[in-house]
Amino acid sequence: MSQPAEKDTAAEPLVLRNDRNGIATLTLNRPAQRNCLSEGLMSALSDELARVAADASVRVVVLAANGPAFSSGHDLKELTAHRSDADRGRAYFQKIMRQCSALMQSIVRLPKPVIARVQGIATAAGCQLVASCDLAIATDSAKFATPGVNIGLFCSTPMVALSRNLPRKHAMEMLLTGEMIDAARAAEIGLINRVVYSAELDATVRELAEKIAAKSTLTVSIGKEAFYEQLEKPLSDAYDHASEVMVKNMLARDAEEGIGAFIEKRDPKWEDR
Known part of the structure; x- marks a missing residue:
């Protein structure tokens, strides 16, 4: 049964966890907000990853999301609200970027493999999240982009994950154009491992996770x-x-x-x- 990892003050659990046969599935649970990476969601996910790291019963982690989007990136409304701070938001922006960077690095440093289960769009820091996972399976309707350049905010932190997973010129094309690419193209350039039909997503992810979970x-x-x-x-x-x-x-x-x-x-x- 799914259980809350962390809670907002007055909202649904931000991350759900389900454990089965050594596989822990962590599900982003802000579907109405397209699972944008708010401060609260990043904290919840970081906390659950720390618990997973210390849990000897967990052999593989699947990172999933509820709703039509995997993750649309940073919560721009949350960030914009701090422009009225005395420092125009500088301290808060620094805090969030450090928090996001720490989250991505915790996935890389987690002693268990992490598989992204991508059922919808993954843009900006959401695309970074996919790139930070060890493996990624996506449906044929999934799309990916680093569109910050279109709104005057270059995707500099997503660039770190992209440049370490994609050939240089493909990463630069995504970063400089901000254009959406489909799942087939994402697989072609190495952002994800494979593309499947929506009805096959869970079975494909489970099969891959179980293969890895069977190893030492x-x-x-x-x-x-x-x-x-x-x-x-x-x-x-x-x-x-x-x-x-x-x-x-x-x-x-x-x-x-x-x-x-x-x-x-x-x-x-x-x-x-």
């Missing part, structure tokens, strides 16, 4: 951390780092079990250590 959580967490660590290093340093990770992994009980099972032609029994 220790091995997966080692691999995810190493993947992002080596990306930021020069080639030689990346190989040095990856080699050390392989040695560490080789000494783990699950590697010993997995290799033994492969040699003996049997299924491994993971201990997650």
Whole structure:
């Protein structure tokens, strides 16, 4: 059963959590606001991700959303309300951008793989959210954009996630034109993994999540951390780092079990250590 992760002062839960067979589904729950990333929603999601990180029963995370939009980005009404502050909103804008950046980094640093389940539009910081997830499956009706340039606010923080997931010229095209791209194009340029019909979305996400959940959580967490660590290093340093990770992994009980099972032609029994 879904349960609230956090609550607004007088609203529906901002994030719903459902756990099943080692898969935690976190669902953004501001459908009327197109799941825009308000301060409250980002806090709720960050808190739930922290709980998931510490929960040994969770092996994979699915990030989903209620309503017709996955996420339309920052809550511009919330931001605009602070233009009347004495500093014209500077302190609040800084707070929100830091909060959003921390949220995106927490997804990358989460020791469990995160799959975005995209059922609608994902724009600006919402597109950033998709790009920050490890994997993404979208319906054929989903659309993506970084449209800040159209309203005089370049998508500079979404740019960080896009530039680390897309080829440079494709990322720049999205950022400079602000145009919406369809799911097929998003898959073509590497923003998402695959496109499915709406009726197939849940089954496809579940199948992918279950495949990953069947692996050793220790091995997966080692691999995810190493993947992002080596990306930021020069080639030689990346190989040095990856080699050390392989040695560490080789000494783990699950590697010993997995290799033994492969040699003996049997299924491994993971201990997650």
